[in-house]
Amino acid sequence: MARRGKKPKGRPISGWVIFDKPKGMGSTEAVSKIKWLYFAQKAGHAGTLDPLASGMLPIALGDATKTVPFVMDGQKTYRFTVSWGAETTTDDTEGPVVNASDRRPSRADIEALLPNYTGEISQVPPAFSAIKIEGERAYDLARAGETVEIAARTVTVHRLAIVEMPDASITTFEAECGKGTYVRAIARDLGRDLGCFGHITELRRVRVGSFDEDDMVTLDELMDAAEEGLEELTPEAAEAGARARITDFTALDEIVLDAATALSDLYEVALTDDQAGRVLSGNPVLLRGRDAPAFCDEAYATGQGRLVAIGSIDQGSFHPKRVFGGRG
Template identity: 50%
Template sequence: MTEQKKSKKRPISGWVVLNKPYDFTSTQAVGKVRWLFSAAKAGHAGTLDPLATGILPIALGEATKAVPQVQDGTKVYRFSIVWGSATTTDDREGEVVATSDVRPDRAALDAVLPQFTGLIMQRPPIFSALKIDGERAYDLARAGETVELEPRPIEVDALTVLEHGAEHSVLEVTCGKGTYVRSLARDIAEVLGTRGHVGSLHRAAVGPFSDEDAVTLEQLEAAEAGEARDALLAPTSAGLVDLPEIRLDAGQASAVGNGNPVLLTGAAAPANLDECWVSFKGKVLATGSVEYGQFKPRRVFH
């Protein structure tokens, strides 16, 4: 019997700004999208918990080289705090480990939020992917071992209350990389003299991508394979729009394409930039830095 041929993988590049569904892992989402596009290469910019919904930027092909820039971008989350109980996981999936009859009013909640904005120290949840002596914290916690995680500095740009009720409140946070919303919920409740955990979590933005850009798995599946589905891709450059762009001429583009630095010319040419990207005729050529008027590529796109 002839063995069935495997589907040919395509060298397709771009971004799928996925609205990840509930109870679906980030790895599952990447696998599904990669299969739908028959993509040779795929990755994601920032893991979302299975119980979280929202923006999961999935990079195909050359766009995977821009994952670090998107992953390090500012994030916006909308989440609910369920008042009165703490759980092992700091969300609704965990076992209840402590309860409280205290229910904060809106004024009290608003009053404590400034303590959680700016540069603050945060203790990650014990059920997290952080490693302790080479082991994932959540693996140690599930095995019944005592997990001690040191507080880490995070940046919270804004934290506001969208809705407030006796049993739960909905908040929105704008924050930097490494922020755990589950820890925010836990810590806010403790400062208010009660207990709390995350009831729902939605990521509304990651770097340049937001809810307005998102597509669902249902939309991807409904689109006919080929041009119709490919039209739902954002270009590779969409992941870099938060960085300065430098447009090169043909000679400079040829040099950068071979991984070589080039001297930038013209009155508007920058002298120094920590991070930027260069293009030629609208196509991404490389990301890198500018030192003393010379662009030095770090990652070259093909």
């Protein structure tokens, strides 16, 4: 006798919460918090953000998790502050100092080196990073006292500029970079090249892919929205110590961005209701209109403003590869 699959626990909500992660909170902890608040069936983030860093952590709910790879591959923007005069084991404030110098760079000294850190550059990730070495995280090995050797890798830095330099010991930068770039390594290597050493004291991510600062929502804002939907306890229940549950998710759901917002760099195919039905069944549909492309490696289809599928266009027909059935 065939066993029936378990019904997923939670709400089948689909979309993105662009969380402004506070400093000190881990990425996994943040995902768990958002999943709990929304009582979502599933959730995942688009790129780990260090606990000591703050800022944008895009969190996908439900079917939107299928769009996570498109966000992770997107360009990211970081603002980070470097303290000159000391290099640490972790390249931030968490580790002990391993190299120190009384020398301090001028703005001109720093700006003269910035071209060396833009474009495709070779970079050795920090020993305290999430990179896996023979199945183990580098930071776990480093914390255990083992010598961590990570091979250099090629990353892309689209832009690196000084935001402010209040004194000779402190410089704040903004970097626009591709996947896999470690700005802690940029701070470390700049310090070495300048002959003064350096480490990051503040790090904030302000953009990921198509999401920008205006999309971010803080934990306080989420908690306020959740409070609007709390059930009203009877005096007896409150006196007995019962905890109110969220029964109305209206305010929380208004914060969620449609899954399609993660795909703004792709070609959009607008479907009729009939076409959407065919695509949801896994069938291709012929595109009409003189502006419709005949071929496209990656495109997404929407129906009534909602994401229906991700696929490709071949000989004027849209072929679905990933279908989205979740509803907010």
